[in-house]
Each structure stands twice: as C-alpha cells, then as structure tokens.
Amino acid sequence: MNDGYAVRAEALEKRYGEKRALDGFDLVVREGTVHGLLGPNGAGKTTAVRILSTLIRLDGGRAEVAGLDVTRQAREVRARIGLTGQYAAVDEVLTGRQNLEMFGRLFHLGGRRARARAVELLEQFDLTDAADRGVGKYSGGMRRRLDLAASMILAPAVLFLDEPTTGLDPRSRGEVWESVRALVAGGTTVLLTTQYLEEADKLASRITVIDQGRAIADDTPDGLKNLVGGDRVEVVVAERAELPRAVKVVARVSDGEPETDEDALRVHAPVTDRVNALTEVARTLRDEGVRVEDIGLRRPSLDDVFLRLTGHRTDVPQSKEASA
Ligand SMILES: Nc1ncnc2c1ncn2[C@@H]1O[C@H](COP(=O)(O)OP(=O)(O)OP(=O)(O)O)[C@@H](O)[C@H]1O
Numbered sequence: 001m002n003d004g005y006a007v008r009a010e011a012l013e014k015r016y017g018e019k020r021a022l023d024g025f026d027l028v029v030r031e032g033t034v035h036g037l038l039g040p041n042g043a044g045k046t047t048a049v050r051i052l053s054t055l056i057r058l059d060g061g062r063a064e065v066a067g068l069d070v071t072r073q074a075r076e077v078r079a080r081i082g083l084t085g086q087y088a089a090v091d092e093v094l095t096g097r098q099n100l101e102m103f104g105r106l107f108h109l110g111g112r113r114a115r116a117r118a119v120e121l122l123e124q125f126d127l128t129d130a131a132d133r134g135v136g137k138y139s140g141g142m143r144r145r146l147d148l149a150a151s152m153i154l155a156p157a158v159l160f161l162d163e164p165t166t167g168l169d170p171r172s173r174g175e176v177w178e179s180v181r182a183l184v185a186g187g188t189t190v191l192l193t194t195q196y197l198e199e200a201d202k203l204a205s206r207i208t209v210i211d212q213g214r215a216i217a218d219d220t221p222d223g224l225k226n227l228v229g230g231d232r233v234e235v236v237v238a239e240r241a242e243l244p245r246a247v248k249v250v251a252r253v254s255d256g257e258p259e260t261d262e263d264a265l266r267v268h269a270p271v272t273d274r275v276n277a278l279t280e281v282a283r284t285l286r287d288e289g290v291r292v293e294d295i296g297l298r299r300p301s302l303d304d305v306f307l308r309l310t311g312h313r314t315d316v317p318q319s320k321e322a323s324a
C-alpha cells in the first residue's frame with residue numbers, strides 16, 4: 001500500500017565507518033509531485049537517493065518506493081524508478097539518438113521500440129535538432145536533458161534527480177526545469193536534490209531540508225522562505241555616520257523591521273515589491289545625499305535557511321545562488 005505516497009522513508013541509517021551519512025532520516029513524498037531535498041555538500045542527499053533507488057543497502061530504518069520495500073523488493077522497485085546521477089552517464093562519442101537507443105536496448109526494448117522511444121524522447125526534451133550530433137559537442141544543459149531523457153526510457157513512476165542543474169549556466173538550468181515540469185505533468189513523481197533554495201522553490205511543492213544525515217525541516221517553499229523573511233533589499237553605506245539615515249530610508253519601503261550590521265555598515269529589510277522597492281531606495285538615498293557603497297536585492301538562499309534552522313552557515317557561496 002502506498003496511500004498516495006511515492007516515497008516513505010523512516011529513520012534511515014547509513015554508516016561509512018565512523019561517518020553517519022544518514023542518521024535517522026525521514027522523508028515522505030506525495031505521488032505526482034516534485035519534492036525537493038535541499039542540503040549543503042555532504043548533507044546526505046546522494047546517500048538517500050542511492051538507498052531509495054536500491055543502489056546501496058540501508059543499515060537501519062525502512063523505506064518504501066512506489067509502495068514497495070527497497071530492501072525486500074529491490075528488483076520490483078528498480079522496475080518502477082529512473083535515476084539521473086549527480087554526474088552525467090551519457091557517452092560522449094555517440095550522438096544523442098545513439099545514446100538513447102543504446103539505453104533502450106539496455107532496458108531490453110528491442111531495436112525497433114528502442115528507436116521509436118528515442119525519437120519520442122528527443123522530441124519531448126527538445127533535442128530533435130541535435131539528435132545526430134556527437135554528445136561531446138552538446139552544451140551542459142543539452143547534456144543534462146539527454147541524461148533526463150535516458151532516465152525516462154521506461155517512463156518510470158518515480159524519478160530521482162540528483163543535483164540535475166549544479167554547474168549549469170542560468171539558461172541551461174531553466175531548460176532543465178522546463179523538462180522536469182513536463183515530466184511531472186505526464187504523471188511522474190520526482191525527488192530532486194539540490195543545493196539551491198531557488199531551484200527547490202521553482203519546482204517543488206514541498207521541500208525537505210537535510211543536514212548531517214537528518215531532516216531538519218519539511219515545509220512548502222513559501223513556508224521556508226517565510227522562515228527567512230523572503231526577498232530583502234540591502235544597502236551598504238560608505239561610513240558609519242551614514243547608517244542611521246540609510247536605516248530610515250530602507251524602513252520607509254520595507255514590510256518589516258530593518259536589520260543593521262554595524263560592522264559591515266549594512267542595513268537590510270524584507271520587501272515584497274522587489275524592483276520598485278529597490279528603485280525607491282536608490283532614488284531616496286541619492287536625493288538625500290547618503291553616500292552608498294553598495295545596494296541590491298537579495299533572494300533568500302539555502303544559507304539563510306540554514307542559519308535560521310541550525311544557527312550555523314553552510315559553505316555554499318552566495319554568488320552561485322544569486323546567478324541562478
Ligand atoms: N562511499 C562512501 N564512503 C565513505 N563516505 C561516504 C561515502 N559516500 C558518502 N560518504 C560521506 O557521507 C556523507 C554524505 O555524503 P553524500 O554524498 O550523501 O552528500 P550529498 O548531500 O550528496 O553532498 P553533495 O552535495 O556534495 O553531493 C559525506 O560526509 C560523505 O563524505
């Protein structure tokens with residue numbers, strides 16, 4: 001029985017020697033949704049995906065995927081899932097079409113069905129024009145899309161995507177997001193790991209935050225963003241004496257109390273109407289002659305969420321998120 005859940009994991013444990021990669025990890029994923037698994041480097045995301053996709057064995061706890069036990073019914077689970085790993089699995093020398101046909105044959109489709117499925121998938125992932133080019137000449141985004149296509153050969157009920165856009169430029173990232181949306185519209189459930197709050201926000205209806213092998217939050221994207229106060233406008237002044245006036249200006253456009261960091265000469269506050277708030281603050285600061293070093297908008301990042309939830313930071317650079 002899966003009761004409308006594509007994944008149910010309880011108290012998962014995985015140890016590598018002394019290291020507890022998973023340490024009582026819980027997760028439920030509703031059927032037909034995208035669920036984000038958000039966490040920094042080394043949090044345990046790949047380990048969780050590898051257990052749920054039956055690639056490695058758990059040391060404790062229990063997990064069901066598509067209503068089947070990953071330990072006792074591993075083979076049945078495998079028939080219902082697809083997996084795109086953190087590192088691309090496609091062959092560089094072959095063309096996109098040849099790659100998909102090869103995967104089709106690996107899944108015992110037979111030559112004709114493998115060819116037909118390749119054509120469908122190339123179309124679905126917007127790769128028809130590039131179908132007969134060597135994958136070595138694909139962009140990063142095209143390669144990830146081909147990877148997604150390969151994991152969809154058998155149209156799995158549950159698809160695991162492990163950091164599908166890490167290292168991609170913003171445009172390629174957007175293309176992969178489109179493909180994921182199309183998959184879910186077709187009825188697939190997706191568990192997506194990511195280090196980007198923005199990515200989880202764009203795609204997932206629910207997000208589990210993982211830290212040191214444990215779920216530390218499970219919420220909607222809005223719930224998580226509210227936790228850290230949404231978008232913020234941020235001003236850095238040139239001198240400490242300018243700070244009080246900057247605080248007043250920022251307070252006028254913001255929807256909450258400005259916070260100041262005296263050492264960094266910085267004031268920031270939550271805003272809803274991002275661009276208007278920024279324009280308004282910039283204009284008023286100039287009109288009042290406040291000397292400003294820097295001004296900008298900041299989206300909440302995984303790092304902000306982490307700081308709220310755990311009191312410590314991740315080592316995810318801010319710029320990675322900001323460029324998304
Ligand atoms: N095969 C292994 N042998 C030893 N330690 C491992 C192994 N696989 C993972 N670990 C350790 O377990 C912890 C969790 O690793 P995991 O790969 O699941 O993290 P992750 O969240 O996927 O990180 P990343 O974002 O960097 O991919 C890390 O401390 C990692 O070093």
Ligand SMILES: [Mg+2]
Nearest residue numbers: 045046047086
């Ligand atoms: Mg990983």
